[in-house]
Amino acid sequence: MKKVISILAAGTMTMGLLAGCGSSSESTEEDTSGQAAQEDSADEGSTDAAASDEAETSGNVLIAYYSATGNTEAVANMIADATEGDLFELEPTEPYTDDDLNWSDDNSRVSQEHENEDQRDVELVSTTPENWDSYDTVFIGYPIWWGIAAWPVDHFVEDNDFTGKTVIPFCTSASSGIGDSGELLADMAGTGDWQEGQRFRSSVSDEDVVAWVESLE
Structure with a gap:
């Protein structure tokens, strides 16, 4: 970048x-x-x-991410290596199990949260990293759930002031694009200089991630 x-x-x-x-x-x-x-x-x-x-x-870059199955975490680590940035995992206080993430089961946790928006208020272990004010650039990573950012990232976006920070969304998905997920998060935040996001396939290579980082203005 x-x-x-x-x-x-x-x-x-x-x-x-x-x-x-x-x-x-x-x-x-x-x-x-x-x-x-x-x-x-x-x-x-x-x-x-x-x-x-x-x-x-080297601590002015933060990579905050929620990863359901490890794919987003892998990309977050690649970005951290390329930028020498700090990682901050968004961890639900009630972690999702494999059964919770069964999209094909109408009774699974994510299916119920998708159908009932008031159930998407996912509490996190922590929403703000130490030295938050020191970061100039914040990458935010997430999987795509039903065309939007996985809602465990919502509290991180809502609870922090992004004023003066460049914010760059990225997501992982087997087939869906990034869509309006970045714009929706920007609206949710209300502050920060949000950039166009990037979607990565589940098996993206380190070379592709580094090339994207280096292409950023």
Whole structure:
């Protein structure tokens, strides 16, 4: 995602310059990429300080998601890897069982919730991540249920203020498109700069997800 990557790159360059002035530091942390600094002993402190600062500046992207069967979670992890963003799983306090998710059973939980909108008030374990105000960009992921976003994401959208944030929906579906799900969530939120969303098939490749992220303005 060009905008997100540009922000992270700018933050890293700035922190790297600051860290260069502190070559006497005795920090022993490893670089955030997992590779130990290969500098000589005189520069080890400044390299490790730069790595620490980079980690602090990489938290301005959040990937919030609800995943019923693991497909949305897989895409969320791919986006997190591509953006170095933070993951935030939306977990119902009463998790859905396999029987609950049986769309073909008119008496299943999701079928009943679909037929009775007042039953879609799904309470979450938590609706707001720590350091919410620090995030500039928020991806919101969900499966498509009957043509709309799975309603466990509703409380997250309703309970948070997206003012000043770029919001990018994404969904997973075997056949349905993303439809108006993103627009409906934007209306529900009432705040934020909501972008056009993207639908991914259940077996989407990492390469396809990364290509989408990099195409974002």
